[in-house]
Amino acid sequence: MSSGNRKGKTVGETNNTSNICDECGEDYIYDPLKGERICPNCGIVSDDPVYSLGPEWRAYDSEEEKMRSRNGDPLSLLQADLGVHSKISNSKIDSRGNVLSAEKQRHYYRLSQVNNQSLESKVRNLKQALREIKRLKSQLQITVQNAELASIYYRKVLQANLIRGRSIIGMAAACIYLACRKTKTPLTLKDLQEATDLSIKELGRCVRIVLKLLEKEENTNKDQKTAYPALILKLGQNLEMSMPTIKIAIKISEEARKHGLTIGKNPMSIAAASLYIAGVYTGERRTQSQIARAAKTTPVTIRNRFKEIIGVLNLDDLEVKRGAAAIPVYIDDPRKLSRTEL
Numbered sequence: 001m002s003s004g005n006r007k008g009k010t011v012g013e014t015n016n017t018s019n020i021c022d023e024c025g026e027d028y029i030y031d032p033l034k035g036e037r038i039c040p041n042c043g044i045v046s047d048d049p050v051y052s053l054g055p056e057w058r059a060y061d062s063e064e065e066k067m068r069s070r071n072g073d074p075l076s077l078l079q080a081d082l083g084v085h086s087k088i089s090n091s092k093i094d095s096r097g098n099v100l101s102a103e104k105q106r107h108y109y110r111l112s113q114v115n116n117q118s119l120e121s122k123v124r125n126l127k128q129a130l131r132e133i134k135r136l137k138s139q140l141q142i143t144v145q146n147a148e149l150a151s152i153y154y155r156k157v158l159q160a161n162l163i164r165g166r167s168i169i170g171m172a173a174a175c176i177y178l179a180c181r182k183t184k185t186p187l188t189l190k191d192l193q194e195a196t197d198l199s200i201k202e203l204g205r206c207v208r209i210v211l212k213l214l215e216k217e218e219n220t221n222k223d224q225k226t227a228y229p230a231l232i233l234k235l236g237q238n239l240e241m242s243m244p245t246i247k248i249a250i251k252i253s254e255e256a257r258k259h260g261l262t263i264g265k266n267p268m269s270i271a272a273a274s275l276y277i278a279g280v281y282t283g284e285r286r287t288q289s290q291i292a293r294a295a296k297t298t299p300v301t302i303r304n305r306f307k308e309i310i311g312v313l314n315l316d317d318l319e320v321k322r323g324a325a326a327i328p329v330y331i332d333d334p335r336k337l338s339r340t341e342l
Helices: 002-012 062-067 102-117 121-140 144-159 168-182 189-196 200-214 217-224 227-238 243-258 267-282 288-295 299-312
Strands: 029-031 036-038
Touching: 121 144, 121 168, 121 189, 144 168, 144 200, 168 189, 168 200, 189 200, 227 243, 227 267, 227 288, 243 267, 243 299, 267 288, 267 299, 288 299
Parallel strands: none
Antiparallel strands: 029 036
């Protein structure tokens, strides 16, 4: 019997724990359901602690078991060392709990100091930038993917030695702006200005520096072709406008882009003017001041874009009567606008 019960040793036995019953000398049997070691001869339950070295999760096939295997924390692009780091401790005791001598303590203290001083200025710069990226990610409520892409951009900029003499916060914000533009996430420089307290001029300068390095001018301009739907959707939701009006505004922005009206213009101003025109067309009107506040621009800019768009798209018959634009109109039943076409 004892030879067939040797399997219980591999689960809960340690070097300091005996697997033999003190009463009858038989080998204990490990009960995985109760987590106890029981003598099969006399029934005595061992008081020695049992440590389970197996995983706490279940895997029903080899592929799932491979996915759940643990080899430390996952790599993270939002950490300077990708999450794989080592540190020399200043503890005064060793791994066995013995107190180190004064000479050993001085030796390990010196090693820790040398290890901390060996960090290059680029590593310290990257750590500060990644902290700023994570802060902006939380404040602007952007996704982890955008933050990780921004960290990749910043690493490239840092490798090219373009940070010297420039603001770390500004360059980190520029990387986030370009990452959001790459993933079609609606984010404007005005949003970054409020989150970083930097001027639009400085943010724009940082964006141009990163763009020049990444050589993404053509791809970025191509991305702007599909950025307007996301901007209009975000703006329309903030203004509580219905989907039919938002769809018409998207069509207007696409026509404006085809006629070259978006070149050199702020994308948010084009989106705001398109939404304003769509609201007037469907009757779900918002005032220029309301749209300007939501778009973080001025009513004058919206009026200028409004005149340019209706002039090129042959919408001269779309007339806003005097005083009518000062009264917002909310649609109780958006289904009435579902069949409205431009």
